[in-house]
Amino acid sequence: MNNAGSAVGLAGPATAGRPEEPAASGPLKDLLVLDLSRILSGPFATMTLADLGADVIKIEQPGSGDDTRQWGPPFQGDDAAYFLSVNRNKKSLAVDLKSPDGLAAVRQLARKADIVVENFRPGTAERLGLGYEELSKSNPGLIYASISGYGQTGPDAHRPGYDAIAQARSGIMSVTGEHDGPPVRVGVSSSDLIAGTWAVIGILAALHERQRSGRGQWVDISLLDGSVSWLTYVAGGYFAGGGVPQRYGSAHPTIAPYQAFPTADGFVMIAVGNDGLWRRFAVALGREGLADDARFATNPLRLAHRAELVAIIEEILGTARTDEWVARLDEAGVPVGPIQTVDQALSDPQIVARGMVAEVDHPAAGKLKTIACPVRLTRTPASVRTSPPVLGQHSDEVLDQLGFSTSQIKELHEAGAVQ
Template identity: 65%
Template structure:
C-alpha cells in the first residue's frame, strides 16, 4: 500500500461507476451521502434543488464557507446542481425527462410526496423501466409509522441504539454523528448497486426501499442476539463491551486510553504490561467469562495502574506488548493523525465562491478505478443551464423560466 499521494495507484483515474447517471432528488444528509459516494466513484450525479434556497443544509450554519454552510459542502461534492420549482408543471416535465435518461433516481421525501409531484416510482418506471428507484425515509414505505417524518435522533431512539449508548448511571445519548442518516445512506448505496447488478440479468430496474429505523435495527446485531438468547434487556456500558473485559476507555494521568484486550492471550499480555503480572493467572480473571463476571473487582485495579502514566505512554507500551490500545483522539487530533494522512483521508477542492475547501475524502481504496474528488459542491443552480440545455431546452425557453422564477 502507498504511504503518500505521490505516484499512488489509489488516486484518481476514471471511476468505477463512470457512465452511470444518477438523478438526485434528495436533500439534507441520508440521500446526499449516498449520491456523493456514487459521485466519488465516477457517476454523473445531477442534484435537483428547490429554486428557493435549495437544500436545507445550505443554511445549516455557522460555520459558512462562501454562501453556504460547511455542512452542505460535506456531502455534495462531485455533483452537478440544478435549481427548479417542482410545483411548476414545466419543471416537473424537465425533471421527468432527466429521469428518463438516468440509471438511478434517489429521493428521500416523506412517502407519497414524490408521487404527488409526479416523480414517484410508478411514474418514473413508466418513463424509464430500467431505472433503479431509491427511496430513503424515516420508517419505510409501509407500516404504521410510514407517513411520519424521519429524523436521525428519533430513529436512534426508537431503534434501541440510544438505550445502549452512554454511561451506566447516566441518561441515554445519541451517537455523536448522525449514525441513522449515514447508515441509511450507505444501505441505500448497497441496495442500488445490488439492483443495478440484478438489472444486468433482467433488463429492468426496481424499487429500493430503505429506512433510517431499519438501518439502526440492523446495527443491533450481537446486542439483539444476546437478548434473543437470554431475554435480558441490554443496558448501557459506556465505552465498555457487554461481553468482553477489559475492553473500554480508562483514565490515565492526562487523558483517556481505549483498551481492547479481546481474548485471553491479549489479557495475559496486558496484565504484565501495566505492572499487574499477578492478575494474569488469577483464577478470578483467567478467562474472559471470569473477567466479565468479576468486572467490578477488576476494573478499579486496572484504573489505578493506568493512572500512573500518560495515555500516549501507555499506548506505546501496550502496542509494543502486542495489545490493541490507543489514546482517544479529539477530532482535530484524529484528522492530523499520521495514519489518516498516509491514507489520503483529507482532501482539498477549489470552490468558486468559498475558495479552497478541506473535506474528508472517500475511504474506498480501489487499485484501478479509485474514487476521486473531481468537482466542488455546486452553488445553487450552478449547472441549470448546462443540464437543461442537454435536454434540448434553448436559451429563450430557459430565460423565460428564469424570469418567472421557475428555475435558477
C-alpha cells in the first residue's frame, strides 16, 4: 500500500441502493489505480491490473466518456463492444478535467493512489497539473505510468501516436504479409497491446522497488519501443549479417516446413522444428522417402529448397480434410493445429476448459461475454468480477469516499463538473 495515503476507503462498499460488488481477492487487491487513459493501450494495462485485484478508478469526460464507447457498431447496451472489451472490473468517475472543482477532485484522488496510468500526448498531463512531477510532490510513493506513441524523450516525442504507425515504423509490418505482396498490419492492434503489457511489467517492477526504497517513479512506455522489442530474433538475424528481413507469409524465416498449408477443406498450421520431427512428419504424410531425400535431410537444406518442399507438401495435404491431418499428425507427435476463425477459437474445448471466456452481468447490456485474464495464479487468482462501467456509474460513490459531502457532490453535478 502506498505510504502516501491509504486507499482502503475507496475500496469500501457500494453506495446505498446499489448491489455490493464482489470483493477482489487477487495479488494487487490493496492497490488503488487512478486511470487517466483511454482507447486501448492504457485501458488494457489498467484492466489487467484490475483483473489482478487492484481497485481501478477510470476518469472519463462527462457526456461522452472514453472515445471507444462510440466506436461501433456493434453496440451492447449503449456502449460499443470495443469499449466493453477492455474496461471490466473498473469504476467510472465522470469528471470534467477543465473544471477547477473537477480537477481538484482528481488531484485529491491522486494523493491516495498507488498508481496513475495515462496515455495523453506528452506534455498534456503536465498542462492539466496531473503530470508526474506535480503529483509526486504530495505523493512520493506514486508509481506513474505514461504510455505514448514515441515516449517522453527523443525528436518525435511530441508527435501523436497510433497503433498502425508504430507497427509501420517498428519494422513489424515489413515482415508481415506474403513475400510477393504488400506489407500488412497485424490483425489486432498489436502495438497498443504490446505497450499496455509492457506498462504492466514496468508498474510491477516499480512497485517491487518501492518496497525497498519507499519511493515511486515514472514508468515511460512507448508504442514504438514496445513494438521494436518484439523484433527479437528477426533483429538478431539482421545484426548477425543475415540481410534485411523479408516477408514470409505464415512461414518462418529460418525453419522449414513451418507454416500454414491448405487442406481439402481449410488450412492447417504445421511446425516442424527439428530434423527428428521432420522424419516423423514424412512418415505421417505417407512419404517416408522424403526423410532421406538429399534436398531435405537437414533444416538448412530444407530452407535452401523451400519452394520445392512446400509444393510437395501442399499436394499431399490437399488430399484430406483439416481434422484428418490434425489427428494423424497429433498421433505422430508433430506440432499441428487448425487455423480457426475467431468463433471457432472461442468455442475451442481447450480455450473453454482454461476459462478464457468469462461472463458478467451488465446493467444495460445484460449478459456480457469477455476474454478472461490469461495469468494463472494458484493462491491469489485473477478474476472477472464486474462488468465495464456505465459512464459515471461510480461518480457519487468515489466522491463520497473521498470525503465530499452530499451537498458538495450535488453542487459538482449542478456545475457540470461531474456526471
